[in-house]
Amino acid sequence: MTALPVDLSVYLVTDAAQCAARGRSVAETVALAVAGGVTAVQIREKHAPGGEFLRTVAEVAATLPERVALIVNDRVDVFLAARAAGVRVSGVHVGQSDLPAAAVRRLIGEHAVLGLSAATPDELRAAAAGPARVDHVGIGALRATATKADAPRPLGHDGFARLVRLSRLPAVAIGGVVPADLPRLRDAGAAGAAVVSGVCAAEDPRAAALAYARAWSSVPG
Template identity: 65%
Template sequence: MTADLSVYLVTDSGAAARAGHDIVEVVRAAAAGVTAVQIREKDATARGFLDTVRRVSAALPREVAVIVNDRVDVFLAARASGARVDGVHVGQSDLPPAAVRALIGPDAVLGLSASTPEQLAAAAASGVVDYVGIGALHTTATKRDAPPALGHAAFARLVAISALPAVAIGGVTAADLPVLRRSGAAGAAVVSAICAADDPGRAARELRAAWDAA
């Protein structure tokens, strides 16, 4: 399966709650502008994560891809329950991509976080990864183990050598999107720009407009 990753929301229930929002309502509003949603629940129980995946999936139109962060078991359980889930995104310390692909099947989207030339080369050589998430673009507080900030110039150099479509992540705002698109990025992943926004729907539309205008 291929997915449009151009405006890619990664959820943060904590940031949404601090802004006075329920994460499912954030996602429903953001559907006005985003093309994919990755459900990331680092502190949730497996059952709680599964419940969030099912509710988020039900809130999104079919054209918005639903990606599960890290937890292949939650992806499989959601799919077995009848929820629409399109793929999994894993990090360098999670299950190896080949093992993930064997579990999720050939048609699901598989993304992998990468931040070095060596990691990009390994992702491409695996033959099973569909896209890479390169970051952190800027310093970010939404991911405790985020690598050091790359900045636009270093991101562009990594995109240029990546054999796979690349999505930027890490402190990304609407102002970054034109630069990222011109550098060859397949998309931009945002967390706080939508989850912590006063009006998540408007924020998503502004991101969409910024990408489309680049």
């Protein structure tokens, strides 16, 4: 298994609509969640225009301490624009239907973090053996989730554990993850857990993030 360049143990994936429903901006939600223990943040804006996406990335970056990675979902152009503007961004996460990982790596360079979604043994093997370096994979969905319309069928804990054992790359669980899942996921070999609704839709994002962080740290490293 390759070395993990960032701490993905409690990995927040943002949802602007869920944040807004609670009367908060994405940046406000992220700031609270990081105070609670989130270790990495992915900005996911499936429907936002490029300029709006870029502004959100810049606003979030301004709230983050250096230790917290900031990943851009899908939009390599937004990542490149943010980096060119001097915004501290760490990398990009792409799915199987987005730009090929090799093309993304050429665009973002060797020093950026590259994450890739994977849900099958073949996808995991391709991620590890491909022509470009992938730093980690996101494996899901753990459970059925309404957050991502095209999410694959739920794996459950046993299915996730089987895929982690097949992965040569650090793996993060995603899809309906709750704090009680984290000890079992960590025992299975996960490098972390990605959370959307559990934090973005929470009444108190700081307290919600703290619950995830405590659950993760309850398992000896």
